[in-house]
Amino acid sequence: MTGGSTTGDDGATAPSSGLHEERAAWPLWEVFVRSSRGLSHVHAGSLHAPDAEMAVRNARDLYTRRNEGVSLWVVPASAIITSDPDAKDAFFESPQGKDYRHATYYTKSEGVKHL
Amino acid sequence: MTATAIDTRADHDAAGEKVFNDIIARDSRIEPRDWMPADYRKSLTRQISQHAHSEIIGMQPEANWITRAPSLKRKAVLMAKVQDEAGHGLYLYSAAETLGTPREKMTEDLIAGKARYSSIFNYPVLTWADIGAIGWLVDGAAICNQVPLCRASYGPYGRAMVRICKEESFHQRQGFEILLELANGTPEQRAMAQDAVNRWYAPSLMMFGPPDEDSPNSQKSMEWNIKRFSNDELRSRFVGMMVEQIKVLGLDLPDKDVRFDEGTGRWQYGPLDWNEFKEVLAGRGPCNAQRLERRREAHEEGAWVRDAASAYAARQAAKPTTTKAA
Numbered sequence: 001m002t003g004g005s006t007t008g009d010d011g012a013t014a015p016s017s018g019l020h021e022e023r024a025a026w027p028l029w030e031v032f033v034r035s036s037r038g039l040s041h042v043h044a045g046s047l048h049a050p051d052a053e054m055a056v057r058n059a060r061d062l063y064t065r066r067n068e069g070v071s072l073w074v075v076p077a078s079a080i081i082t083s084d085p086d087a088k089d090a091f092f093e094s095p096q097g098k099d100y101r102h103a104t105y106y107t108k109s110e111g112v113k114h115l
Numbered sequence: 116m117t118a119t120a121i122d123t124r125a126d127h128d129a130a131g132e133k134v135f136n137d138i139i140a141r142d143s144r145i146e147p148r149d150w151m152p153a154d155y156r157k158s159l160t161r162q163i164s165q166h167a168h169s170e171i172i173g174m175q176p177e178a179n180w181i182t183r184a185p186s187l188k189r190k191a192v193l194m195a196k197v198q199d200e201a202g203h204g205l206y207l208y209s210a211a212e213t214l215g216t217p218r219e220k221m222t223e224d225l226i227a228g229k230a231r232y233s234s235i236f237n238y239p240v241l242t243w244a245d246i247g248a249i250g251w252l253v254d255g256a257a258i259c260n261q262v263p264l265c266r267a268s269y270g271p272y273g274r275a276m277v278r279i280c281k282e283e284s285f286h287q288r289q290g291f292e293i294l295l296e297l298a299n300g301t302p303e304q305r306a307m308a309q310d311a312v313n314r315w316y317a318p319s320l321m322m323f324g325p326p327d328e329d330s331p332n333s334q335k336s337m338e339w340n341i342k343r344f345s346n347d348e349l350r351s352r353f354v355g356m357m358v359e360q361i362k363v364l365g366l367d368l369p370d371k372d373v374r375f376d377e378g379t380g381r382w383q384y385g386p387l388d389w390n391e392f393k394e395v396l397a398g399r400g401p402c403n404a405q406r407l408e409r410r411r412e413a414h415e416e417g418a419w420v421r422d423a424a425s426a427y428a429a430r431q432a433a434k435p436t437t438t439k440a441a
Binding site for chain 1: 146148149195198199202205206209212217218219274275278282421424425427428431432
């Protein structure tokens, strides 16, 4: 498992080569939007904000300008734990060859109603 | 523009390269944590950050007209559009950041004059009809360019483009409506609309970038499935759309060479002034200095707000957790 955002940024890293500024960068937040009641929050994108409250406000302005949502989640990108991308073959290997986990594997019952 | 925080050891990862090539060959998508060639990363970082800068600088020519828009409705529409441009810039900066370059670095490169943005935003917006022509021609050209980018091989870029394209079509329609209204107005209004179209036509055709034979990056970009069509292909397609749409406006395209070439199946257009394009891109267009100065001013004058927000966040975080009143 590796920490860091699903979008690849490991969160705030202060740039040191600032022309005009030598201030820490605002942390990165991942934004999830619930588009209507009954649906899950879905990842919409990310933004920078100094704190959670500003992240929610910025998320509203950035990702719901056209009534795209009824609820927002913001999550510090650095708090997201991802599966290791380099080990993805091994990690997701288990279901391979296990077609019997799908209904389509069972063909003998074809034509039988309500099954 | 250089990307920082990149694991350069990965550049020589043969296994990674094979996976990358397979993904591209299958026309699937590359995601941020995948191995990618250094050139792919560099080229994308340049393209996406330039695209982001264009959206942000693009706010200026139109924002200048908000106070002079002819009605409350037009002001509201223009404000919404300018706000969208800011949003588009932010989606794109986010996408570029996933390649390893911090946002502050991109902003600083822009205001230091080290980064490029679309040459189109260095032209002056002289009349209200220009706002119409920008929406119709400039946003129209942008859409034509951006729709195929929704399928760009780099996942975050493609996803940002999908969002942007959905929002962009209102921009073009509102511009078209401004022109349509003026074209059906008084003779002076009609002349103003035609004049705006005359001035914005060639620069908007040049938005697609240099001719194919003079566009060295295009080939690689197409091999990587970032670009799907060549500059000239897209430009020709755009001309074909404009030919039809201008009939509805009842105005004329300022190009007597426009015709459909049966042989190539492409729309032909008159010669474009590529020296002018290079001059504007090199920073010597009519408004380059003004646009950058304004961007620098906004960034520097807004520094205290960013500082205050950071200080507040730090103070809140340092506070001991207080027990909530019942």
